[in-house]
Amino acid sequence: MTKEPETVIKLSEIVRTYNLSAEPVYALRGVSLEIKQGEYVAIMGTSGSGKSTLMNIIGCLDKPTSGTYTLDGQDITTRSDDELAAIRNRTIGFVFQQFNLLHSMTALQNVMLPLVYAKVPKVNRKVKAELALSELGLSSRMEHKPNELSGGQQQRVAIARAIVNSPRILLADEPTGALDSNTAREIMGLFNRLMEEGMTVIIVTHDPETASHAKRVIKVKDGLIQEDTL
Amino acid sequence: MKSLEDISELLAIAWQGILSNRLRSALTVLGIVIGIASVITLLGIGQGAKLEAEKQVQSLGVNLIYVRPGAANLSSISQGQGSAATLTYDDAQAIRETCPAVEDVAAQYNSGFQAQYGEQNTSTSVVATEPSYVDIRNFYPAKGRFFSNTDMKEASRVCVLGETVANNLFGATGENPMRKQVLIRGELFEVxxxxxxxxxTQMMDMDDQIFIPLTTGYATLVGLNAVTGKQVKSILVRAKENEDLQAQFQITNLLRLRHNIQNPDSDDFTLRTQADIMQTAQSITGVFSLLLGATAGISLLVGGIGIMNIMLVSVTERTKEIGIRKAIGAKYSEILAQFVIEAVLMSLTGGILGIGLGVAGASALSQFANWKTDVTPASVVLSFCVSLAIGLFFGIYPARKAARLDPIIALRSE
Structure with missing residues (x-):
């Protein structure tokens, strides 16, 4: 691993429009961007800037209207919904502002869920999920339901769920938005650790404090990249 | 979605969905339980009624043919049975003597009379018939004997009481009816x-009858008709084994000959066989079963709509969950399967509980209400399949709705 880190994400001339009325609304007007393996990137922008659309496209939840997106060497702009689901499952780990855990399930079951869809055998599933939870300091909270956990603990369960399937990319949408500042700092520390372990971390936020943890900040405005600290 | 493990996985996911709202799932299941239970019970009642009707027809005797006076139809106008006093004792004798396919014959003349013993009296049907009646009807005395050919020849003043009549006349005093003199229309008969x-059987109480020899009947109660001779109300015929059709043919021809009938449309007698009666009984119980089944079917349909309703509510409520599952890699088919299996699990659970409840209900009806019921394995299998089909049919639309959700929109919902 002495070589130049490979490019994981390559966006070229990505345009995304919404046809809500007769006039198409431009969310992205031609975004080109490269993110390399192991980078720690913050995507910043105000509400309506297009950063959420950019995140959805990077996260394979949405498809661009035009332009190409190469993820992990594969062109994914032409993939079907089911293929995108499989790519999300294997390559991307999501962390959300509202944690988005399933409330009827325990922490362990929540973390096991991506492995269920990845068709990992049952025995391995439990081992992997327990390992991920332990790494995040939740070994004593595995059988708790989300509503029995604090906000910071819930976000750590969500991170465990995001990384349990060893994805290339961790995509976090306002991960500290629902947390107090101490807990927020703790969570950001976790992202740092994951980045040091070699994971590509992308954080979408409007908060400069959160973005300051990242090595590279990309500012989005009016559907275009306004500034890239690379 | 091929291996067994995958299926058990999907079952586990769906089961979790059901458990996440226990009360609602239980109430939804209850709709199916009631539907399936009523199908099972009502089909059981219908089947029981059918068997009972068949048993009654069987109990009338084997290879039985009824010959009755009067035309069934005359130029497509029903004249009604018994509208003509055309059948005589001589006809019965002729059938007995000349029809080779006929095993036995019993002419009978019955009419309603008052019977009296001591203080007790009862209104009953007096049947004047021949000794062969018992074998043809497959109906025998429990006490004493039926009258004999000697009684016929001598026109003895003897009678045999039906069970109900015996109870009505002797039940109050507890006396033994044997050798007692019963008064019928001013004449005394020895029991x-x-x-x-x-x-x-056939809407006739076989136990509310008094039997006397036909000859005694002519001598005491009926009197002879100068024009028609010894008129009879009906002739019971037992055909030889497997010769019902020949017997019918022979009797019809014989009677046409004796009554000088050239045109079959002007027959002054009617033949009814056990098969005819069985058919009537079956068509009545068939309609009965159909009505019961339709009623049960409607409740099942309502139960199915209940499942669809709850699944739709569930999909709307769990939009966020669907978004999360999709974001972390659930495919269309996996979301679809989750919700279809959830619906099927609920309807199958309801189906199995409903089968149990229906079987219990049917046997309770037999036990306590004395209704004949018969739950067939076919109706159990049918109910099981129907509940499976209901889950699939009413689950597929909500499940498709869930599986088609856009993950971005689903994630954004609250």
Missing amino acids: IGVMEHKGV
């Missing part, structure tokens, strides 16, 4: 036997 219990 020589009491018939066994037979119950109601």
